[in-house]
Amino acid sequence: MAPRTSRSAPAGASAPGVACCAPVGSAAFDESAAAELAGGFQALADPVRLHLLSLIAAAGAPGVCVCDLVGPSGRSQPTVSHHLRILRDAGLVISERRGTWAWYTVVPDRIAALRSALA
Amino acid sequence: MAPRTSRSAPAGASAPGVACCAPVGSAAFDESAAAELAGGFQALADPVRLHLLSLIAAAGAPGVCVCDLVGPSGRSQPTVSHHLRILRDAGLVISERRGTWAWYTVVPDRIAALRSALA
């Protein structure tokens, strides 16, 4: 194909029977918004993180301390800490130190934002 | 730590004031389900794929032909085809050949499944 800028193929132009390429145009979100959302979904794109998040979410308001996450995850403590950091950087959870232990809690708004993106 | 099987820290054991480690236990989904979901989210964990999916979804029932996706994505045609394959393998879209062109359509059920996982 030669002249392909915004439109492309036969659609009211050169195609008689088959109309290729509907005027999609209406992108739901621009590139920066896509990158933002992709970052959130990337945090969910790992079984271990998904499992950790479910454990944290199931704990409700009080949260969960890391010592209860290492066992069920089946990974080493540094690996769990690494994944928790990713979840925290993605804004899906927040961490709080209570004495010796670190407690993690979900951020419902952030999760809802990702869910609404799949509308 | 020495004896750490299911429980872990001081909670009715050695901790006087602070009760660490609630009985999380109730994992929302097991490991295989987590892997399943993670695969779906991994398909969404890329700005290009997210953009492509929005374009396909915006087209509605008739779908979109690939020739209208290459331009807006800003990537080469092989790269777009690669991402479309990933979306298709993840069950998020289906492809159909109509003559020369290939048309892509979203699979609403699959997307709804991922959305409901973020409840």
Place this chain on the structure above:
DNA sequence: AGGGTAGATTGACGTTCGTCGATACAGGAG
């Protein structure tokens, strides 16, 4: 102060991912 424990950080390793150029496979046009 000293010891012990929970959690985070660092460094390294193999694997997977995103990207493109080149090429192969379709299907319509002449």
Place this chain on the structure above:
DNA sequence: CTCCTGTATCGACGAACGTCAATCTACCCT
């Protein structure tokens, strides 16, 4: 049948990811 165009696949490369052992920091308890 032979060109031409749209799409998919292949091969390769650099970057990012998941994992762990080792180490470091923060905090409580005695």
